[in-house]
Amino acid sequence: xxxxxxxxGEKINNRLFIGTGxxxxxxxxxxxxxxxxxxxxxxxxxxxxxxxxxxxxxxYIPPECQVMINTSGARDADEAVRIARLAKAAxxxxxxxxxxxxxxxxxxxxxxxxxxxxxxxxxxxxxVFPYMSPDLSIARRMVDAGARxxxxxxxxxxxxxxxxxxxxxxxxxxxxKVPIIVDAGLGKPSEACECMELGCAAVLVNTxxxxxxxxxxxxxAFSQAVCAGRLAYLSGIPLAGKFADASSPLTGFxxxxxx
Amino acid sequence: MxxxxxxxxxxxxxxxxxxxxxxxxxxxxxxxxxxxxxEQFFGLLSPQAENNLESMAQRAHALTRNYFGNTMQLYxxxxxxxxxxxxxxxxxxxxxxxxxxxxxxxxxxxxxxxFVSSSGLKHILILTxxxxxxxxVSYIQDCVTILRKxxxxxxxxxxxxxENEYAQLVAQGVDGLTxxxxxxxxxxxxxxxxxxPKQDYRFRLDAPERxxxxxxxxxxxxxxxxxxxxxxxxxxxxxxxxxxxxxxPDVEIGISxxxxxxxxxxxxxxxxxxxxxxxxxxxxxxxxxxxxxITISTRENxxxxxxxxxxxxxxxxxxxxxxxxxxxxxxEENDQFSQFKIQDQRTIDEIxxxxxxxxxxxxxxxxxxx
Numbered sequence: 214x215x216x217x218x219x220x221x222g223e224k225i226n227n228r229l230f231i232g233t234g235x236x237x238x239x240x241x242x243x244x245x246x247x248x249x250x251x252x253x254x255x256x257x258x259x260x261x262x263x264x265x266x267x268x269x270x271x272x273y274i275p276p277e278c279q280v281m282i283n284t285s286g287a288r289d290a291d292e293a294v295r296i297a298r299l300a301k302a303a304x305x306x307x308x309x310x311x312x313x314x315x316x317x318x319x320x321x322x323x324x325x326x327x328x329x330x331x332x333x334x335x336x337x338x339x340x341v342f343p344y345m346s347p348d349l350s351i352a353r354r355m356v357d358a359g360a361r362x363x364x365x366x367x368x369x370x371x372x373x374x375x376x377x378x379x380x381x382x383x384x385x386x387x388x389x390k391v392p393i394i395v396d397a398g399l400g401k402p403s404e405a406c407e408c409m410e411l412g413c414a415a416v417l418v419n420t421x422x423x424x425x426x427x428x429x430x431x432x433x434a435f436s437q438a439v440c441a442g443r444l445a446y447l448s449g450i451p452l453a454g455k456f457a458d459a460s461s462p463l464t465g466f467x468x469x470x471x472x
Numbered sequence: 473m474x475x476x477x478x479x480x481x482x483x484x485x486x487x488x489x490x491x492x493x494x495x496x497x498x499x500x501x502x503x504x505x506x507x508x509x510x511e512q513f514f515g516l517l518s519p520q521a522e523n524n525l526e527s528m529a530q531r532a533h534a535l536t537r538n539y540f541g542n543t544m545q546l547y548x549x550x551x552x553x554x555x556x557x558x559x560x561x562x563x564x565x566x567x568x569x570x571x572x573x574x575x576x577x578x579x580x581x582x583x584x585x586x587f588v589s590s591s592g593l594k595h596i597l598i599l600t601x602x603x604x605x606x607x608x609v610s611y612i613q614d615c616v617t618i619l620r621k622x623x624x625x626x627x628x629x630x631x632x633x634x635e636n637e638y639a640q641l642v643a644q645g646v647d648g649l650t651x652x653x654x655x656x657x658x659x660x661x662x663x664x665x666x667x668x669p670k671q672d673y674r675f676r677l678d679a680p681e682r683x684x685x686x687x688x689x690x691x692x693x694x695x696x697x698x699x700x701x702x703x704x705x706x707x708x709x710x711x712x713x714x715x716x717x718x719x720x721p722d723v724e725i726g727i728s729x730x731x732x733x734x735x736x737x738x739x740x741x742x743x744x745x746x747x748x749x750x751x752x753x754x755x756x757x758x759x760x761x762x763x764x765x766i767t768i769s770t771r772e773n774x775x776x777x778x779x780x781x782x783x784x785x786x787x788x789x790x791x792x793x794x795x796x797x798x799x800x801x802x803x804e805e806n807d808q809f810s811q812f813k814i815q816d817q818r819t820i821d822e823i824x825x826x827x828x829x830x831x832x833x834x835x836x837x838x839x840x841x842x
Contacts (some may be wrong), residue, residue, distance in 0.1 A: 234541055234543070235540070235541020235542060235543060236541065236542060236543075236833060237542035237543075237831045237833050238828065238833050239833070239834060258840060259837070259838055259839050259840050260835070260837060260838060261837075261840075262594065262836065262837040265592060265836070266592035267592035267824070267834075267836050268593065272671070285840065286689075288689075288722045292842055295842045296840070296842065299840065300840075307655060314722075315722040316721045316722070317717065317721055317723065317724050317763055318717055318721060318723070318763055320763075325611065371538045371539045371541075373538060391713070420538060420541065421542055423539045424538060424541055425544060425552065446480065
């Protein structure tokens with residue numbers, strides 16, 4: 214397939230990234246990742262339990278999946294940086310989704326602390342993906358600091374409200390040169406499709422898959438929707454209009470001039 | 473700034489009058505919208521709302537699933553000491569109760585830790601009786617240093633501390649604070665706490681705020697059901713949780729609504745609270761504060777605990793004992809010298825199986841020491 218997303222030398226065909234929280238079991242999570250043929254999965258380091266006496270989430274990530282560790286739980290840049298370093302030390306790779314949240318009510322990210330963490334972690338050699346509230350100026354600064362992609366939220370985490378930030382994300386897609394990956398808030402495959410039609414490079418979905426009645430089928434449904442949206446984007450979506458094309462155009466008389 | 477200002481505003485609320493103004497339509501509307509008002513929250517605790525328990529349950533279930541997923545955080549309590557300077561009428565550790573008093577040595581604490589952690593649990597809640605002399609902050613700190621080798625998240629449930637003392641423990645590796653007001657009604661509080669430092673209502677009420685300022689990551693508050701009028705107590709508990717969420721947005725706020733259980737002193741609930749009442753409280757709190765952590769301990773019986781899972785619970789204790797050294801050292805003292813009687817005596821493995829059967833992932837680890 215000619216169309217793929219390339220990040221830090223990795224070629225990613227499947228533009229549906231899947232978050233691994235909230236599943237009713239690791240086994241179902243694994244099946245969802247496998248069935249959707251996911252190539253990127255985010256994992257919260259807080260949940261990783263290497264010498265576990267029960268189960269370790271990492272044992273359930275299919276080998277073909279690139280792991281992106283997230284810094285869930287970080288309240289400021291310093292904590293995010295510490296989590297990233299611990300992840301690296303534990304051998305969890307160096308793809309880091311920076312998530313800095315100081316608001317437990319809406320779980321909205323703190324863009325300023327996130328930017329600070331990007332600056333530090335890029336210098337330390339991490340491949341950095343900041344999760345952020347869609348804001349062009351901050352996104353530009355993050356890119357300048359070396360972020361490999363920008364991950365704006367569609368709506369608050371777990372809200373399943375869809376791409377409420379559409380206008381702002383469209384601006385990011387048109388202005389930011391690194392991939393835009395919509396993260397959080399997507400509740401249905403059609404919303405993931407909508408993101409892809411707008412030209413986003415990928416989407417990250419967790420809650421809508423994990424808490425559905427059948428997470429495995431839902432993961433597949435999202436995967437197909439993402440494919441469809443991407444294909445539509447590449448095919449050039451005609452502008453939508455409210456009215457039919459006039460059969461007697463006002464400038465029809467100009468045709469005569471061409472002769 | 474103190475929650476006491478909010479408490480003062482609502483403490484004399486005429487319940488009957490307010491309940492009178494609640495219509496079925498207003499309850500129905502509360503179940504559809506987001507960001508409930510304080511009045512709507514109160515409506516969900518009203519006698520009228522008892523007719524809507526099923527729709528409240530559906531709403532609470534959906535909210536919990538979206539925000540917390542199909543997962544359940546597990547933890548175990550560990551009692552370090554039962555020396556106490558207070559005479560709380562409802563508590564087994566009451567100074568006047570004739571029980572064997574113990575304080576674990578650091579070696580003993582390590583044995584207990586090893587035992588609990590062998591189950592795979594990484595979250596521990598350490599408790600002491602309320603005695604600054606017998607279990608000073610320095611002792612708690614020493615225990616935390618040892619426990620850090622075994623657990624990735626350590627919470628404390630001890631006597632209320634000053635902000636700098638909380639900060640000291642946070643620096644040592646404590647990330648969670650549990651402190652229950654027991655009863656919000658100040659008059660009842662005074663009657664229950666006849667002597668000792670716990671008589672200081674305000675110092676206890678403001679403890680969660682001091683903990684939040686000291687950078688605790690999670691704070692759990694609670695009302696001991698059975699002391700004051702439950703509707704009023706649950707209402708004030710919800711307001712307290714909201715106050716903390718509003719003022720300390722970077723702290724995860726949780727609540728618990730333990731009911732009084734039999735203990736050595738033989739104290740009986742003044743104002744009994746039925747299963748139905750507990751359910752109504754949990755549902756109302758979940759709908760009012762969708763991101764609130766809600767804990768259910770082994771004080772409740774197995775069947776009731778299982779039925780509550782789907783209604784909004786996010787954290788459960790498992791395999792608990794409530795006497796000092798009860799896991800590995802003095803198991804035989806469980807019945808005689810515990811703080812209260814445990815209803816759910818199942819092991820962590822058994823709880824794990826139950827959760828899995830019900831479609832919930834038991835979470836053994838959800839934090840790491842930074």
